[in-house]
Amino acid sequence: xxxxxxxxxxxxxxxxxxxxxxxxxxxxxxxxxxxxxxxxxxxxxxxxxxxxxxxxxxxxxxxxxxxxxxxxxxxxxxxxxxxxxxxxxxxxxxxxxxxxxxxxxxxxxxxxxxxxxxxxxxxxxxxxxxxxxxxxxxxxxxxxxxxxxxxxxxxxxxxxxxxxxxxxxxxxxxxxxxxxxxxxxxxxxxxxxxxxxxxxxxxxxxxxxxxxxxxxxxxxxxxxxxxxxxxxxxxxxxxxxxxxxxxxxxxxxxxxxxxxxxxxxxxxxxxxxxxxxxxxxxxxxxxxxxxxxxxxxxxxxxxxxxxxxxxxxxxxxxxxxxxxxxxxxxxxx
Amino acid sequence: xxxxxxxxxxxxxxxxxxxxxxxxxxxxxxxxxxxxxxxxxxxxxxxxxxxxxxxxxxxxxxxxxxxxxxxxxxxxxxxxxxxxxxxxxxxxxxxxxxxxxxxxxxxxxxxxxxxxxxxxxxxxxxxxxxxxxxxxxxxxxxxxxxxxxxxxxxxxxxxxxxxxxxxxxxxxxxxxxxxxxxxxxxxxxxxxxxxxxxxxxxxxxxxxxxxxxxxxxxxxxxxxxxxxxxxxxxxxxxxxxxxxxxxxxxxxxxxxxxxxxxxxxxxxxxxxxxxxxxxxxxxxxxxxxxxxxxxxxxxxxxxxxxxxxxxxxxxxxxxxxxxxxxxxxxxxxxxxxxxxxxxxxxxxxxxxxxxxxxxxxxxxxxxxxxxxxxxxxxxxxxxxxxxxxxxxxxxxxxxxxxxxxxxxxxxxxxxxxxxxxxxxxxxxxxxxxxxx
Numbered sequence: 139x140x141x142x143x144x145x146x147x148x149x150x151x152x153x154x155x156x157x158x159x160x161x162x163x164x165x166x167x168x169x170x171x172x173x174x175x176x177x178x179x180x181x182x183x184x185x186x187x188x189x190x191x192x193x194x195x196x197x198x199x200x201x202x203x204x205x206x207x208x209x210x211x212x213x214x215x216x217x218x219x220x221x222x223x224x225x226x227x228x229x230x231x232x233x234x235x236x237x238x239x240x241x242x243x244x245x246x247x248x249x250x251x252x253x254x255x256x257x258x259x260x261x262x263x264x265x266x267x268x269x270x271x272x273x274x275x276x277x278x279x280x281x282x283x284x285x286x287x288x289x290x291x292x293x294x295x296x297x298x299x300x301x302x303x304x305x306x307x308x309x310x311x312x313x314x315x316x317x318x319x320x321x322x323x324x325x326x327x328x329x330x331x332x333x334x335x336x337x338x339x340x341x342x343x344x345x346x347x348x349x350x351x352x353x354x355x356x357x358x359x360x361x362x363x364x365x366x367x368x369x370x371x372x373x374x375x376x377x378x379x380x381x382x383x384x385x386x387x388x389x390x391x392x393x394x395x396x397x398x399x400x401x402x403x404x405x406x407x408x409x410x411x412x413x414x415x416x417x418x419x420x421x422x423x424x425x426x427x428x429x430x431x432x433x434x435x436x437x438x439x440x441x442x443x444x445x446x447x448x449x450x451x452x453x454x455x456x457x458x459x460x461x462x463x464x465x466x467x468x469x470x471x
Numbered sequence: 472x473x474x475x476x477x478x479x480x481x482x483x484x485x486x487x488x489x490x491x492x493x494x495x496x497x498x499x500x501x502x503x504x505x506x507x508x509x510x511x512x513x514x515x516x517x518x519x520x521x522x523x524x525x526x527x528x529x530x531x532x533x534x535x536x537x538x539x540x541x542x543x544x545x546x547x548x549x550x551x552x553x554x555x556x557x558x559x560x561x562x563x564x565x566x567x568x569x570x571x572x573x574x575x576x577x578x579x580x581x582x583x584x585x586x587x588x589x590x591x592x593x594x595x596x597x598x599x600x601x602x603x604x605x606x607x608x609x610x611x612x613x614x615x616x617x618x619x620x621x622x623x624x625x626x627x628x629x630x631x632x633x634x635x636x637x638x639x640x641x642x643x644x645x646x647x648x649x650x651x652x653x654x655x656x657x658x659x660x661x662x663x664x665x666x667x668x669x670x671x672x673x674x675x676x677x678x679x680x681x682x683x684x685x686x687x688x689x690x691x692x693x694x695x696x697x698x699x700x701x702x703x704x705x706x707x708x709x710x711x712x713x714x715x716x717x718x719x720x721x722x723x724x725x726x727x728x729x730x731x732x733x734x735x736x737x738x739x740x741x742x743x744x745x746x747x748x749x750x751x752x753x754x755x756x757x758x759x760x761x762x763x764x765x766x767x768x769x770x771x772x773x774x775x776x777x778x779x780x781x782x783x784x785x786x787x788x789x790x791x792x793x794x795x796x797x798x799x800x801x802x803x804x805x806x807x808x809x810x811x812x813x814x815x816x817x818x819x820x821x822x823x824x825x826x827x828x829x830x831x832x833x834x835x836x837x838x839x840x841x842x843x844x845x846x847x848x849x850x851x852x853x854x855x856x857x858x859x860x861x862x863x864x865x866x867x868x869x870x871x872x873x874x875x876x877x878x879x880x881x882x883x884x885x886x887x888x889x890x891x892x893x894x895x896x897x898x899x900x901x902x903x904x905x906x907x
Contacts, residue, residue, distance in 0.1 A: 170579035270688040278689035279593040279664040280567065284600050298603065371571075373601035376593065378566040415580075 146319070153315045160307045164300055173299045173371070174411050179306035180367040181407035183313050185391040186400055187360030193398040194321060195353035196333030197246060201258030203385035204265035205358050209235040209365025210375040211275060214283035224285040224370070228309060231366035232359045239358020240351060247350040262385040266377035280376025283369040306367050313363060317400065320356065329353050390443050396453015405454060413438050507822045509584025515554045515814060515821065517587045518577035520563040520570050520594070521615075526693065527565035529752030530719060530799045531590055534615070535560040537803025538588065540791035541783075541811070548903055551814045552821070559583055563594060570594035574602045578609055585826065588633075588806050590615035592665050595630075605629050608823050612813065612830075613806050613854065617743070618665050619672075619883040622853045629823075631830060631847065633806060633854035635768055637666060638883040640742060641673025641716070643858045644766060646879065646888045648679060648712060648739065658683040658710030658736070660701055660725055662717045670716045670741070676885060683708035687721060698724040699732065706734050716741040719749035726763075727755040738763035742858065747867025748797045757867030765869045766858040768843045770876070772801050773868050779805070779840035782902040798869075805840045812837045812904040838896040838904070842878050856880045857891050 164172055184202060191197050199205075212234035213227040222230065242261070246254055269275035288301035320326055328349045331339040336346050369375045391406030417434035450457040509516040521535055522528040539558050546555040559581050561573035570589070577583045586604060589595050595614050598604070604611050611630040614621055619636035621627050648657060657679060661667035663686035674681065685704045691697045702725065705713055713736045715722045722744030729735065745765040747757040770777040775784070783804040787796050794800055814821065816829040816837075834847025843857030857880035861871040871877070878891040899905055 168579065170575060173575055173579070270691050270694075273663060273688075277664055277691075279666075282596065282600060298601075298606075368568075371601070372568045372597060373571070374567045374593070374597040376567055378564075379568040381566075 149315065149318055153311050157307065157311050160311075161304070164303050164307075169297055169299050172297070172303045176299070176302045176306040176367075176371050177411045178404070178407045179303070179310035180364055180371060181388070181391055181410050182310045182403050183360055183367060184364035184388045185395055185406045186314060186317055186403050187357045187364060188388055188392040189395065189397055189400055189403065190317065190321075190360065191353060191357040192392065193396075193400075194326065194333065195329040195350060195357075197350060197354060198251070198255045199246075199258040199357070200255050200389065201260070201262035201265075201385055202361050202388045203380045203382065204258075204261040205235055205239060205361035206365030206368060206384065206388075207266045207375070207377075207380035208238050208358075209362030210283070210369035210380065211269070211281070211365075212362065213366035213369055214281040214375045215274075217283055217285070218281060224305065227283075227285075228363060228366050231362045233362075235362020235365065236355050236359035239361075240355040242358070243351040243354025244347075246354050247347045259385075262382050266380045269377045276376070278377060280374050280379065282374055283366075284373050285370055302371055305370065309363060309367060313360060314400075314403070317360070321400070325349075325352065325356075387439075390439055393443060394446055394453070396450075396456045398452050399456050402453050402455035409442065410439070507584065508582050510554070510821050513550075513554055515551070515556050516559060516581065516583045517556060517585055517810070518559040518561065518574075518581055518583035519587045519589065520561045520573045520577065520598075521588070521590045522565040523560070523562035525564035525566070526720070527591075527718075530746050530749035530797075531565075531615075533748070533794060533797070533799040534588065534590070534803040534806075536791055536794065537787070537800040538807040538810075540786055541804045541807035543790045544786045545811050545903060548901070551811055551904075552819050554814075554821070556811070556814070558587065563589075563591075565591055565594070567591075567594050567597035570598050571601045574598045574604075578602060578604065578607065583609075584821075585610040585612055585823065587612050587810060588615050588803075592616045592618040595621060596665075599627055599630070610823055610826050612810055615802070615806075617669070619669050620665070622851070622883070624850070624852050627852070629827060631834075631852045631854065633809070633845075634742075635843065635855045635858060636853070636883045637669035637716075637741075637743075638673040638676065639856050639881055640766060640858055641670045642677040642881050643879045643888055644714065644739065644741070645674050645677030645679035647764075647860050648714075649677075652712050652737070655711040656682040656709065658685070658705045658708060658713040660685045660687065660705065660713065660715050660717060660721075662687060662689050662721065664689055666718075666743075667716065673883075677888065682710050687717065689718070689721075692717070692721040692724040698728040701725055702729050702732050702734050705736075706732075710736060712737045712739060714739045714741070715744055717744050719744050719746045720753050723750040723753040723755040723759075726750070726759040727753075730759050740765045740863075742766045742768075745863070745869065746798055747863075748795065748799060750867065758865055760863040760867045761865045763863050764860055765863055766860050767798070767869055768855045768858055768878070769798070769801055769805060769840050770842060771861065771868065771870050772796055772798055773870070777840070778898045779808075779902075782898065783840070786902070801840065808902070808904075809837055809839050809845075815904045836896065838899055840895075842876050842893070842895060843880055843891060844893045853883070856882060857893070 188202055191199055209231035213231040216222040216230040217227045270277050288296050328344050331344055332346050332349045340346055387410055391410045394409050395402040395406030414435045417438055421430050421434050519535055521531055523532045542556040542558055563570040563573050595616055605628045609629060613631055613633035617634040617637040619638045621630050622632045659681050661670050683705060685701050687701060715725050722740060740763055747760060751757050770780050774780050784796055787800055813830045816833045817826040830847050831849045835845055837845055841855050843855045846853040846856050857878045859871055859876040859878045861869045863869055879888050880891045881888040
């Protein structure tokens with residue numbers, strides 16, 4: 139039994155069960171929550187992509203919003219110009235962003251620390267505004283990305299938001315399942331080896347540059363998927379949909395989730411989506427000024443970020459594990 | 472490894488399975504509220520998404536408080552059919568992403584009765600596709616965009632436009648130019664999106680030949696050096712008259728740069744771009760507007776002989792902290808004024824369907840400050856359809872040529888451009904709509 143749970147099929151079963159629960163939940167909660175669920179799924183993929191890069195391969199990116207923009211535009215263009223079905227748009231988004239990521243990754247592999255952070259930040263600032271230079275990208279107004287109504291077979295009561303949620307949840311589950319597997323593969327081990335000690339990894343026969351580029355490519359592919367999911371949930375892509383704040387939100391989510399492990403990824407995603415609601419509840423009770431309402435979410439997230447970095451720098455999940463390990467060690471003594 | 476060890480995975484799976492079973496026994500949420508969403512016996516809740524912060528907010532951010540001011544005035548006088556109106560304002564920063572999430576909140580969380588005056592073609596389009604108020608039956612009243620497509624009832628069944636469409640504006644402007652500047656060379660600067668496409672369609676429909684057309688990507692007006700390239704392209708073709716058919720920030724950039732480059736053709740400004748408040752907020756003195764020709768469908772904001780302007784100014788003083796009374800305030804008040812009549816016309820038993828039917832039935836007879844008629848009917852969701860032309864004063868106020876509002880009207884299709892004979896309904900006593 140234990141063997142089964144840790145096996146390939148065990149993980150598969152876990153994800154299928156989790157998906158089943160999400161499916162049941164989607165029929166029981168109101169439409170707003172279903173829509174927010176789709177946003178959570180999008181953030182899960184985006185944050186996972188950043189955690190993979192930072193926590194598992196030791197590279198920093200402040201420009202994930204730019205990679206998401208590439209995915210979003212790739213999806214919208216393939217939908218609008220070839221009439222591709224939505225799942226194919228997602229595949230195109232992943233491939234296009236991974237390709238772009240492999241080019242960026244080659245450059246990124248030669249940079250580290252603040253230099254890498256700086257150059258990815260520049261990407262986040264500059265890339266989305268390229269859309270203003272080319273007519274095909276629709277300028278500031280952007281492009282519509284409409285995946286259409288849910289299939290009629292699902293019934294008349296089946297809302298568009300539920301459809302979005304289903305697609306997003308399935309995409310996120312597949313992405314996370316695939317990521318779990320790749321992290322357990324040779325590639326995952328290589329990335330961790332490089333992150334822990336580049337020289338040691340090199341001595342063990344690992345090509346550090348190639349390994350880093352591959353991690354950047356895979357991370358970009360996932361960011362592209364998240365970008366396409368974001369585009370789907372707002373039905374449009376425009377430079378303003380991928381602002382610098384998006385890159386920072388994803389980074390914040392990653393820190394809140396704990397950058398060293400994937401298992402907390404839901405935490406960051408839930409916090410990012412729930413914060414505006416919580417802020418709303420607070421401001422409606424204690425303040426009526428629109429200024430407060432507008433700025434409170436940012437304040438809350440920033441405060442939380444500082445607290446997490448101060449108190450649980452490795453994230454809540456890793457912290458719990460450390461505490462438990464300590465307890466166990468004590469018991470053994 | 473990777474955070475999930477075997478036992479925890481097993482436990483988690485078990486929890487999920489039980490959780491699933493438990494969740495499946497909870498009954499699905501009850502549907503169909505007893506009365507209409509957002510309406511009680513004593514209150515009506517409306518919602519608006521509009522840029523309150525961000526680059527596009529100057530000027531536009533004055534609209535919600537102006538609408539609120541008029542609603543407050545009505546509420547202080549007993550409300551509409553005994554109901555007080557509240558307006559939930561959400562900041563969309565002129566970003567479609569935010570417009571979608573904020574509209575979601577308005578409809579699903581705040582549960583507003585109707586959406587009022589959302590702003591921006593791209594935003595309204597994104598909201599229509601994603602949130603789809605049309606399918607939900609949520610009225611979208613008096614959108615703050617002149618994109619002609621929003622009046623198409625089949626695509627946007629619950630949406631009503633208010634501003635004349637950009638096609639209407641371009642057609643009337645074309646005729647004005649042909650009559651006022653016969654034989655002159657005409658240049659055009661336009662935004663390269665739906666907004667500009669509407670304008671091009673209008674100019675083409677009216678047969679205006681353009682010697683030079685300079686498109687600009689929306690947003691590029693903020694990029695250093697870009698506005699200078701527009702002026703170079705325009706001046707290279709040496710037109711006598713140049714039409715600036717863009718948003719205010721682009722108009723400000725073009726006029727400001729042209730002043731620096733000492734390029735001074737006869738300027739004609741589209742109604743969207745010729746707003747002194749926004750131009751000043753972009754750091755360009757309102758004086759650059761001086762002498763340019765502009766268009767409007769509302770009375771001049773400085774025209775205190777107009778009964779509507781007089782009333783709105785007094786409400787502005789009492790309920791809006793005496794904000795500078797510009798076109799944004801006027802548009803906001805007028806929109807709220809028409810909204811209150813629509814709600815009054817829908818009667819005591821207020822429903823979303825009833826509101827739409829009331830506007831279709833009575834909307835063409837609503838009183839408003841507009842100098843062109845409202846064109847609502849069972850087959851048309853078109854608001855105003857006409858413009859008068861005027862000249863900007865040194866302070867950036869638009870005043871009608873010859874002191875008289877000469878309004879021309881037309882449609883967004885191939886209809887003729889005619890001099891309007893529209894007699895504006897007299898303002899109801901105290902600016903409060905009569906209630907059935």
